[in-house]
Amino acid sequence: MYPAPFEYHRPGSVEDAIALLTTYEDDAKLLAGGHSLIPLLKLRFAQPKHLIDVRHIASLSGVREVDGAIVIGATTTHATLERSPLLRQMLPILPEAASQIGDAQVRNMGTIGGSLAHADPSADLPAVMLAVGAEMTAVGPRGARTIRAEEFFVDLLTTALASDEVLTEIRILVPAVGTGGAYEKYPHPASRYALVGVAAVVTLAGDAMQRAQIAVTGIGSTPSRAREVERALAGRPADAETIAAASSHVADGIEVRGDLTGPAEWRGAVAREHAARAITRAVQRARGEWATGARSA
Ligand SMILES: Cc1cc2nc3c(=O)[nH]c(=O)nc-3n(C[C@H](O)[C@H](O)[C@H](O)COP(=O)(O)OP(=O)(O)OC[C@H]3O[C@@H](n4cnc5c(N)ncnc54)[C@H](O)[C@@H]3O)c2cc1C
Incomplete structure (x- = not known):
């Protein structure tokens, strides 16, 4: 089946994405790798009138070490997690889990932020986030807030993110020695x-x-x-x-x-x-x- 008609938006910044979410409210949905959302659109389980593609916002992608923490941008793909030298050295549990997601196409398109925001009960990365004690940064019209992994996953396909918030990054403390x-x-x-x-x-x-x-x-x-x-x-x-x-x-x-x-x-x-x-x-x-x-x- 084909998705219901929608308007496609490609904002250049998180602020622009939030402005679009604020304008279109419940008629809008963020799009990242599309590997969970597009199947839902095709089945018409979701019929947003506006799709806001965050995958091209440069500031949302990449893995880096900042002040004793590993910071992962929300649109970082599973394939990037799998290959990241920093993660392989500091947090190998994450590349290990990412390498087992779907197949190569899913890993090349799917993103950590999309996976966490979708909260599929059979997804791999949510469990890893809970075990490493990750913190998620959500940015919306009221500013930024931090959500601990334990509070992030609320129920089946439901997270603590508000509908006008963008998950921007995931922060994990560099593990202690031993x-x-x-x-x-x-x-x-x-x-x-x-x-x-x-x-x-x-x-x-x-x-x-x-x-x-x-x-x-x-x-x-x-x-x-x-x-x-x-x-x-x-x-x-x-x-x-x-x-x-x-x-x-x-x-x-x-x-x-x-x-x-x-x-x-x-x-x-x-x-x-x-x-x-x-x-x-x-x-x-x-x-x-x-x-x-x-x-x-
Ligand atoms: C054939 C197949 C096999 C798969 N196998 C596995 C598997 O083995 N293990 C596994 O864990 N997953 C698996 N997946 C799911 C895959 O990992 C998805 O890519 C992932 O769940 C969603 O990421 P995405 O970037 O594609 O998000 P999208 O599909 O683009 O979005 C998913 C949801 O998240 C929201 N969203 C996306 N980005 C943000 C953001 N930054 N802030 C707020 N909300 C956001 C969207 O609005 C949407 O509601 C599979 C998928 C397919 C199609």
Whole structure:
């Protein structure tokens, strides 16, 4: 099916994009890589009269280090995340997850900002954002505000962004020494979306896990932190027994989805296995056994 007719806008700045959002209000939608929005337009699930293309706003793209944080522009593509030397050294969990998104075309067109703003319950990057403790910058007519990842993902396809706000960048603190991260995914065989995805970031103090941030995607209506797993890891030895016991809690508090790909019990079991794998590799990276950089998550 063809999309309903719309007017296409290509603003040159974030301010111009916000002005267009303010003018057209509910009749407007931002467009980035189009790999989630265009299918919705073609199915006519969304029929905005104005599409505001932010992909050509130069200030919204790129990965850089600023004052102890890694700052990623919202229109940075998955392919750029995958190849970024800075991320590969400092935050390899992110290129690792980005490299598993869809196929080459999806990664060349899709953007981190589009993925986070769309908030698909089976998307990969939201779980990584939760595990690394990212902060999102949203800019609108009332100025800029910071939204922590934990507050950003509200519900199925719903975020804390207001309809007149542009997600401009994602900020992640450079991980502390002794931190490692890993992403483990069970992809849908056709789309490659996560039937289950687990992101784990662990900071070691000697042989113990001082801190662990674990997030899961694909199993519930929204990505979420696995708090019970985190509690079961914190302060405990970083060994296989502890990791296996903690991972058994990965679906605690989540209404696990079942669908044609498998029942909820199966998804829960896959999540437990993938949590154990992700935490194990995160620990290895924290120890420098599986690292691409001295300080890496
Ligand atoms: C075949 C296929 C396979 C895929 N496989 C995967 C997969 O394995 N894992 C995965 O995670 N994803 C997957 N995706 C989704 C892909 O990652 C999308 O590119 C992504 O979800 C949306 O990014 P986009 O840049 O294309 O956004 P768009 O489609 O352009 O926009 C999506 C939504 O975000 C809003 N938006 C975009 N940018 C901004 C911004 N800066 N500020 C505020 N709102 C904004 C738009 O208004 C729209 O509502 C797949 C997609 C396809 C088509």
